Amino acid sequence: MSLEFTPDPLLYPFESRWFDSSRGRIHFIDEGPTSATGPPILFCHGNPTWSFLYRDIIAALRDRFRCIAPDYLGFGLSERPSGFGYTIEEHARVVGEFVDHLGLDGYLTMGQDWGGPVSMAVAVERADRVRGVVLGNTWFWPTDALTMKAFSKVMSSPPLQYAILQRNFFVERLIPVGTQHQLSSAVMEHYRAVQPNPAARVGVAEMPKQILAARPLLQRLAREVPATLGAKRTLLIWGMKDFAFKPGPMIPRMRATFPDHVLVELPDAKHFIQEDAPDRIATAIVDRFGTV
Template sequence: MQIDFTPDPRLYPFQSRWFDGSRGRLHYLDEGDGPPILLCHGNPTWSFLYRDIIVALRDRFRCIAPDYLGFGLSERPAGFGYKIDEHAQVVGEFVDHLGLDGYLTMGQDWGGPISMAVAVERAERVRGVVLGNTWFWPADTFSTKAFSRVMSSPPMQYAVLHRNFFVERLIPAGTRDRPSAAVMEHYRAVQPSAEARKGVAEMPKQILAAHPLLARLAREVPAKLGAKPALFVWGMKDFAFRPGPTLPRMRTAFPDHVVVELPDAKHFIQEDAPDRISAAIIERFG
């Protein structure tokens, strides 16, 4: 299944590109020149989430932003399971296809575990790490486990698949100011049907189901990437990844780190504080 939607060039002033991988056709952006930075989104977003950051960075960095299979403008291939290890395999294949070397890697929400799973396999090619409002270890709080169980239940799976719950409810709840009608339409239009939302519906299940991968990342990220320079850009009003329990683990994993607090930002930091994030990346890695 391919998504039939043309983004508004005033909001998304980029050239769409395509990678025909072993599991399906991946849509991505490749904008600007300079050191490469891989921008990994979470749920239920797509490369559109990074639009303002790309505009701010592309005169200094080569900004590469894929849409995972099942998200954004990428294909929804028959037989694809939308599990986190599968997404990481596809993104890894994509990184190898582009021949990225000396690259920065940024992840938010599920983009954290996916970007880290790709990076630990290619540690010698990673220049530095940017993480925001994310994690890379097994779910260990009551609220996180409960969210996974509730969202995996038949009534909530129905809401996600048939009422577009993640887009209609969680994006407004996870942003400081409700996004404009035009922005909301760009999140809505790439998830037009239950069939198109299978990837979105699977991700909350994966919080618990991806335990083996997350347990491996909890060991391998500090071991293989811990010496890299890191930047943490953190929405301090996030309900999902509260700074108190999460940031100390990030600091421990990456001793050479800088923390930039985004005091008013909630979960979708790229919507709430793109200018602050871009400036922090330039200051740390520019």
């Protein structure tokens, strides 16, 4: 299943590109000169978003960095292939294929929400090719927090799965409560349009189940991220009003994992930091990695 939707070039002023992975066709953007003064950056989104989430950050950085943002299978403009399970392990394998296809070397990796586990799963297997790490409002270890476990169980229940698939619950309810300011109708339409019907939302519906179901992968990342990536130069960017990834329990573990880090707190930002503070994020990336 593919989508017939063309983003507004005023909101998403990028050329759409495509990669035929072993599991399905991926949409991505690749902006900025390959000879950019800064290293390439791989931007990994979460749920229920797509590369559109990073649009303002990429527009601000593409003169200095090569900015690459894929849509996972089942998200954005990428295919919804039959037979794909939409697990985090599968997403990571496909994104890894994509990174290898582009031949990325000396790259920065940025992840938010599920983009954290996906980007880290890709990076631990290519640690010698990773120049630096950017993480914000995310995690990469098995959750023991009662709130996250409860969220996973509730969102996996038949009534909420119905709401996600039939009512587009994640877009209609969670994006608005996860942003500091009300998004414009045009921006919201770009999140709605890539999930026009229940068949297009299967990947979105699977991700909350993965909070618990992906425990084996998260256990592995909890060991391998500190071992293989812990010494990398790191930028931590946190929306301090996030209801899902509260700074109190999350930031200390991130700081302990990456000793060579800079922490940028976004005092008013909620979960979707790319919508709430794109300029601050772009500036922080330039300050941390612009002269690498």
